[in-house]
Each structure stands twice: as C-alpha cells, then as structure tokens.
Amino acid sequence: MSNPSLLILPGDGIGPEVMAEVRKIITWFGDNRGLQFDVSEDLVGGAAYDAHGAPLSDETMAKAQEADAVLLGAVGGPKYDDLDFSLKPERGLLRLRKEMDLYSNLRPAQCFDALADFSSLKKDIVAGLDIMIVRELTSGVYFGEPRGIFEEGNERVGINTQRYTESEIERAARSAFELAMRRGKKVCSMEKANVMESGILWREVVTRVHADYPEVELSHMYADNGAMQLVRAPKQFDVILTDNLFGDILSDCAAMLTGSLGMLPSASLGAPMANGRPKALYEPVHGSAPDIAGEGKANPIACILSFAMALRYSFDNGAEADRLEAAIEKVLADGARTGDLLGEEGVTPLSTSEMGDTIVAAL
Amino acid sequence: MSNPSLLILPGDGIGPEVMAEVRKIITWFGDNRGLQFDVSEDLVGGAAYDAHGAPLSDETMAKAQEADAVLLGAVGGPKYDDLDFSLKPERGLLRLRKEMDLYSNLRPAQCFDALADFSSLKKDIVAGLDIMIVRELTSGVYFGEPRGIFEEGNERVGINTQRYTESEIERAARSAFELAMRRGKKVCSMEKANVMESGILWREVVTRVHADYPEVELSHMYADNGAMQLVRAPKQFDVILTDNLFGDILSDCAAMLTGSLGMLPSASLGAPMANGRPKALYEPVHGSAPDIAGEGKANPIACILSFAMALRYSFDNGAEADRLEAAIEKVLADGARTGDLLGEEGVTPLSTSEMGDTIVAAL
Numbered sequence: 003m004s005n006p007s008l009l010i011l012p013g014d015g016i017g018p019e020v021m022a023e024v025r026k027i028i029t030w031f032g033d034n035r036g037l038q039f040d041v042s043e044d045l046v047g048g049a050a051y052d053a054h055g056a057p058l059s060d061e062t063m064a065k066a067q068e069a070d071a072v073l074l075g076a077v078g079g080p081k082y083d084d085l086d087f088s089l090k091p092e093r094g095l096l097r098l099r100k101e102m103d104l105y106s107n108l109r110p111a112q113c114f115d116a117l118a119d120f121s122s123l124k125k126d127i128v129a130g131l132d133i134m135i136v137r138e139l140t141s142g143v144y145f146g147e148p149r150g151i152f153e154e155g156n157e158r159v160g161i162n163t164q165r166y167t168e169s170e171i172e173r174a175a176r177s178a179f180e181l182a183m184r185r186g187k188k189v190c191s192m193e194k195a196n197v198m199e200s201g202i203l204w205r206e207v208v209t210r211v212h213a214d215y216p217e218v219e220l221s222h223m224y225a226d227n228g229a230m231q232l233v234r235a236p237k238q239f240d241v242i243l244t245d246n247l248f249g250d251i252l253s254d255c256a257a258m259l260t261g262s263l264g265m266l267p268s269a270s271l272g273a274p275m276a277n278g279r280p281k282a283l284y285e286p287v288h289g290s291a292p293d294i295a296g297e298g299k300a301n302p303i304a305c306i307l308s309f310a311m312a313l314r315y316s317f318d319n320g321a322e323a324d325r326l327e328a329a330i331e332k333v334l335a336d337g338a339r340t341g342d343l344l345g346e347e348g349v350t351p352l353s354t355s356e357m358g359d360t361i362v363a364a365l
Numbered sequence: 366m367s368n369p370s371l372l373i374l375p376g377d378g379i380g381p382e383v384m385a386e387v388r389k390i391i392t393w394f395g396d397n398r399g400l401q402f403d404v405s406e407d408l409v410g411g412a413a414y415d416a417h418g419a420p421l422s423d424e425t426m427a428k429a430q431e432a433d434a435v436l437l438g439a440v441g442g443p444k445y446d447d448l449d450f451s452l453k454p455e456r457g458l459l460r461l462r463k464e465m466d467l468y469s470n471l472r473p474a475q476c477f478d479a480l481a482d483f484s485s486l487k488k489d490i491v492a493g494l495d496i497m498i499v500r501e502l503t504s505g506v507y508f509g510e511p512r513g514i515f516e517e518g519n520e521r522v523g524i525n526t527q528r529y530t531e532s533e534i535e536r537a538a539r540s541a542f543e544l545a546m547r548r549g550k551k552v553c554s555m556e557k558a559n560v561m562e563s564g565i566l567w568r569e570v571v572t573r574v575h576a577d578y579p580e581v582e583l584s585h586m587y588a589d590n591g592a593m594q595l596v597r598a599p600k601q602f603d604v605i606l607t608d609n610l611f612g613d614i615l616s617d618c619a620a621m622l623t624g625s626l627g628m629l630p631s632a633s634l635g636a637p638m639a640n641g642r643p644k645a646l647y648e649p650v651h652g653s654a655p656d657i658a659g660e661g662k663a664n665p666i667a668c669i670l671s672f673a674m675a676l677r678y679s680f681d682n683g684a685e686a687d688r689l690e691a692a693i694e695k696v697l698a699d700g701a702r703t704g705d706l707l708g709e710e711g712v713t714p715l716s717t718s719e720m721g722d723t724i725v726a727a728l
C-alpha cells in the first residue's frame with residue numbers, strides 16, 4: 003500500500019516560512035512514529051500568478067483533487083492589489099474550495115492557557131475558551147450568480163448573489179451536528195432570518211436536520227447578535243454553524259478573542275473520496291502578513307496545528323494529533339514565544355525556525 | 366411659526382418603557398429651555414401588527430414622512446416569530462428606513478469613563494473609545510431583488526441580492542467624510558473587495574469621493590479583518606464606513622466593546638426636506654429585550670441619547686445636545702446604574718423610571 007499523499011501549497015508572504023516548519027514536523031512523525039507521507043509541493047496565489055499568470059494552474063488543481071490532504075500556507079499581498087479580480091491570489095484559494103467542494107470549514111477558536119493574558123478581553127472571559135465554528139464554504143455570496151459590475155442607466159451597479167439550496171445547508175448542518183456530538187453537544191446556528199429569505203430557509207433546514215440529532219441542543223441567533231455575544235460572553239458557545247460570509251466575519255472575530263491569531267488552524271472538508279478519506283484542505287486562519295514576510299518573525303504554530311487537524315480528520319489519527327497539540331501546549335507553558343505572542347517587555351522572541359525546532363524537541 | 370414635530374413610535378418590548386423616560390426629557394427641555402415640539406405617538410412593529418394587522422400602517426408611514434424627526438423605541442419579540450416574513454415587526458422598521466430613504470445610519474460606539482470596567486475587554490483597550498460607524502441603510506442585501514425562496518429542481522433555494530449603485534455608495538461615503546471632518550478626520554471603509562464585485566465598486570467610489578475631502582485620511586479594510594481589528598485595538602478607528610449588512614454586524618460588535626449596549630443611540634438620516642432638516646429617525650441600538658419587558662429594568666439612556674442626537678442632527682442644537690449628554694455623564698459618574706450596568710455586587714439598581722428622573726434632576 004502506498005503512503006498517503008500530502009500536497010503542500012505554501013503560497014505567499016509568510017506562507018513558505020511557516021510551511022518550512024510544518025515540514026520539520028512531518029519529517030519527525032515519519033522518522034519517529036512511522037507516519038510516512040508522499041509529500042509534494044506546488045504553487046498557489048500570487049506565487050502561482052508570478053509563475054503561470056494564474057493564481058492556481060489546472061495542473062495544481064488536478065493534483066489537489068488527487069491528494070489525500072492539501073496543506074496551504076497563505077495567499078495574497080499588496081503586490082497583487084491591482085490585478086484583475088479573476089487573477090487575484092484569493093481566487094486560487096477560492097477555486098480550491100469550490101472545485102474540491104469543501105463545504106465544511108472548521109475553525110476552532112481556542113484560548114491557550116499560557117496565552118490567555120494576551121487577549122484584549124479580560125482573562126476570565128476567555129480563559130478556557132473552546133469554540134468550533136463550522137462555516138459553509140462552497141456557496142452563498144462567495145459563489146452565487148449573477149455577480150459583477152454592470153451598467154444601469156447612467157451609472158454602474160455592483161451585484162453579488164446570496165444563494166443557498168436546501169442540500170447545501172443540510173450537509174453543512176449535518177457536519178456541525180456530527181462535530182457537536184463529539185464535543186459539548188450544543189449547536190448555535192447564526193443567520194439574519196429577520197431580514198433575509200436565505201436565512202429563513204437556513205433556519206428551517208437546520209431545524210429539520212436537528213431531528214436526527216436529538217441529543218444536541220440547537221439554538222438560533224441573528225448574526226449581529228452573534229457578533230455581540232462572541233464579544234460579551236464567548237464561552238456560552240460550543241459549535242457555531244453559519245454561512246460563508248457570516249462565517250468569514252464571525253470566525254475572525256472569534257479568532258481575535260483568543261488573542262493569538264498566529265495559533266489558530268482550520269480544516270476545510272468535503273465529501274469522502276474512494277478511499278474513505280474526505281477531500282480536505284488545511285490552512286492557518288491568519289493571512290499572508292506581507293509586512294513581516296521573509297523576516298523569520300512569523301508564528302508557525304497555526305500552520306503546524308493545521309497539520310494536527312489533518313492527522314485527526316484526514317488520517318483518523320487523533321492520538322498523534324493529540325501528541326502534537328500537547329507538545330505545542332508544553333512549549334508555550336515553558337515560555338516559548340514568537341514575536342506576535344510577546345508584549346513590549348523586551349524579551350527576545352524565538353524566530354519562526356526556532357519555534358519549529360523547539361516543538362520538534364518537545365515531541 | 367409652528368413647533369417642530371416629533372413622531373414617537375415606542376414599538377415593542379421595552380420600547381414603551383424607555384420612551385416614557387424620553388418624554389420626561391422632552392418635557393424638561395420645553396419647560397426649561399424653550400424647546401417646544403409638537404409630539405405625536407403611533408404604533409410600529411408587533412404593536413402595529415396587533416392593532417392593524419401590519420407592522421406599519423400607511424397612515425403612520427405618511428406621518429413619519431411629514432415629521433421633523435421620528436423617535437423609535439424597538440421592534441420585535443418571540444410572539445411574532447411565526448408570522449409571515451412580510452408581517453414581521455422588523456418589516457415596519459425596514460419600511461420606515463426605505464421609504465424615508467434614510468441612507469446614512471450613524472452609530473457611535475463610545476465608552477463612558479464611568480463604565481469602562483463593564484466591558485468584557487481590558488480597560489486600557491476601550492477606555493476613551495469613540496468610534497462613529499456610518500452604515501449605509503437603504504440598499505444592499507436588505508433590499509436587493511431578486512429575493513425569496515424558490516423551487517429549483519426537486520429542492521428549494523433561498524436567494525438574496527447584494528446590490529449597490531454608484532450613487533448609493535457615493536452619498537453614504539459623503540456623509541462619512543463630512544462627519545470625519547467634524548471629528549478625527551479619519552475614515553476606514555470596510556467591504557470584501559477580495560471576494561465580492563460589489564465591494565470592488567464600493568472601494569472605487571469611496572476612493573473617488575475622497576478626492577473632495579483631501580484633509581481626511583482614508584483607509585480600506587476587508588470586513589473580516591475589520592471585525593478582528595475592532596476586537597484587537599478599536600481605538601485605531603475614527604469613522605468606519607460600511608454597507609448595510611456588514612454595518613449591522615460590525616456596529617453590534619463595536620457596540621458590545623463598550624460594555625454598555627443600553628447606552629448606545631443611533632441616528633438614521635436622509636436627504637434634506639423643504640425646511641432644510643434631513644429626514645431622520647432616531648433609535649437606540651439595543652433591541653426590544655422581551656425578556657425584561659414591562660419589569661421596569663430597562664436602561665432608558667440609549668433612547669434618551671437618541672433624542673440628544675435628534676437635537677444635534679435634526680434641530681441643529683448641539684449646545685442642548687451637549688447639555689443632555691453631560692447630564693447623563695454626570696449621573697453615571699455619580700454612580701446611577703440600571704440593572705444592565707451592574708455586576709453581581711448586590712447594589713440595588715435604579716428602575717427605568719428612576720433613571721429617567723435622575724437625569725431630569727441632573728439637567
């Protein structure tokens with residue numbers, strides 16, 4: 003039997019730097035835990051545009067479809083600001099999500115004990131925080147047609163379409179309920195059913211799917227209230243289920259509550275492939291951070307934790323994922339910090355690569 | 366010359382209670398400062414539905430069009446959850462916004478010194494916070510067509526349309542730049558131009574309007590990053606300009622940073638009427654709070670501060686608005702608190718009506 007395949011797409015900005023540290027971790031698991039992967043690497047985002055004139059080539063897209071898991075660093079940067087919409091780095095990422103049909107985006111917002119002080123929120127509000135946001139990722143206003151900028155009378159109009167079918171809502175909801183069964187058994191679904199008909203359908207379908215998960219407690223909240231409640235008392239939540247656009251905003255809001263964006267991974271999952279593994283892409287929640295790219299300042303932990311999610315969700319190896327997560331908690335408890343996790347106290351931060359080495363040592 | 370007219374629409378839940386306190390304030394300004402208003406009162410939301418079978422009658426709509434300013438309490442409640450979309454309490458409010466063409470919704474997020482401890486954020490992050498959010502209020506996904514739930518193949522699809530014309534963006538932008546000129550001279554415009562064409566047009570038009578306000582510093586931010594930055598370091602902002610849906614979520618997020626939602630007013634302004642005053646509706650940011658309605662627990666300050674905004678924006682009387690705001694700051698500094706502004710310390714809170722009386726006394 004051949005080894006499972008990993009496609010690595012470092013992308014732009016700090017993507018390549020943090021991915022280099024993930025490589026060290028992958029090597030460690032190969033050498034010490036017998037987890038062998040066939041690793042290949044390719045381009046996405048601005049890096050792909052620079053090489054091929056498109057933010058994702060058809061060849062890379064085909065490789066991603068074949069891979070057992072894709073690991074992505076980050077895309078985007080000011081260099082590409084003036085590119086046509088269809089050529090922007092983000093389009094490469096959106097093409098992956100859409101063509102791999104990765105409908106369920108899992109974004110944990112977890113506050114690490116050692117870092118609770120780093121949040122802009124009071125410690126008692128965020129200490130021990132552990133939310134899982136399930137964001138629908140292949141539909142909604144991100145992909146709905148018609149879209150574009152059109153002439154209308156003597157002016158232009160910008161149009162996008164929010165669009166959800168019952169089956170799109172259903173599969174995202176199912177994935178949230180399944181997750182909740184393995185966690186705190188609570189799902190809070192967020193939309194604007196008081197203003198948008200797509201939200202009414204969302205609420206109706208989520209309520210219907212809930213019938214299959216009677217052990218899970220379901221609540222509904224308007225997305226604006228959701229944003230408030232995240233700031234006011236985030237620990238009230240277990241799993242939050244929401245659509246593509248609300249999920250984009252609410253998950254970033256939730257991520258920032260933890261005070262350590264450089265710590266947060268994500269998994270984007272689709273339907274099972276022939277081998278039973280879901281189509282899957284793993285990426286840190288943080289962006290390409292062009293301001294610090296190439297300086298060895300980036301925190302590689304979010305990207306390393308994304309690999310831990312791959313172990314858990316693609317390779318059904320929760321035990322090794324736990325091992326990796328525990329190593330990270332240990333180095334943090336021991337005081338290892340990259341620059342983003344330090345205040346102004348004048349402590350010398352670890353470089354990206356030193357942090358990677360420290361985690362390998364802790365393993 | 367006849368007195369300016371005020372139409373009061375208390376609405377649902379705690380709306381009538383907080384509006385009763387605003388009445389006391391209006392009376393005080395009439396008796397002591399020679400500010401006479403012709404005040405009339407009518408129904409909106411669930412209250413209007415109960416009386417007329419519609420969340421806003423045509424007669425009330427006509428009165429609102431004629432009024433020099435409309436003061437609204439709050440709409441909505443669980444009692445109306447199962448009503449048809451077009452009959453829900455919210456539709457009354459949305460009809461007022463749309464037909465009065467109130468395109469510029471001003472939502473200050475201000476942290477009152479006396480209440481900085483009440484925020485879930487650390488005191489140094491929010492003390493002195495003073496942001497003005499300008500939310501476009503008459504277009505976007507709230508009103509775009511097509512919309513609805515349709516059959517498609519063997520399932521249903523929920524559709525809403527995000528839609529902005531150049532002129533809609535331009536007038537909202539102009540209102541943000543005008544405000545910035547009277548404040549900190551900074552505007553940050555938020556959209557998702559990396560994903561939505563309507564965001565691209567938004568950014569382009571805002572940039573063009575900016576040419577007329579060279580003294581104002583303009584920046585652009587993706588709305589997801591905006592949510593993060595609001596949580597991370599809200600004091601970096603002066604005026605935030607954004608669309609209807611992002612504004613709904615981001616303004617609630619910003620409101621919650623202050624820790625005192627019961628304190629935050631809003632103004633929704635349209636084009637000037639024949640008498641030079643803008644069409645205007647003033648309302649607290651908080652909702653109808655059905656859980657505490659009728660118990661005398663609601664904080665009337667947000668609604669009273671909405672009247673202060675009316676003095677400032679409709680009646681060009683910044684001096685009297687300042688007087689009212691100063692009285693409120695004073696009573697807070699003196700320790701006056703409704704239940705929402707207290708921790709668990711066992712202090713007896715003021716009732717809604719006691720808070721109103723305390724403010725009148727301070728005037």
Ligand SMILES: CC(C)[C@H](C(=O)O)[C@@H](O)C(=O)O
Nearest residue numbers: 078092095096250559560589
């Ligand atoms: C980069 C961008 C296209 C993307 C999104 O909007 O989904 C990002 O913000 C995210 O949340 O993954």
Ligand SMILES: CC(C)[C@H](C(=O)O)[C@@H](O)C(=O)O
Nearest residue numbers: 196197226441455458459613
């Ligand atoms: C009540 C509701 C229709 C409204 C909105 O979504 O605009 C409210 O949330 C607001 O922000 O004023």
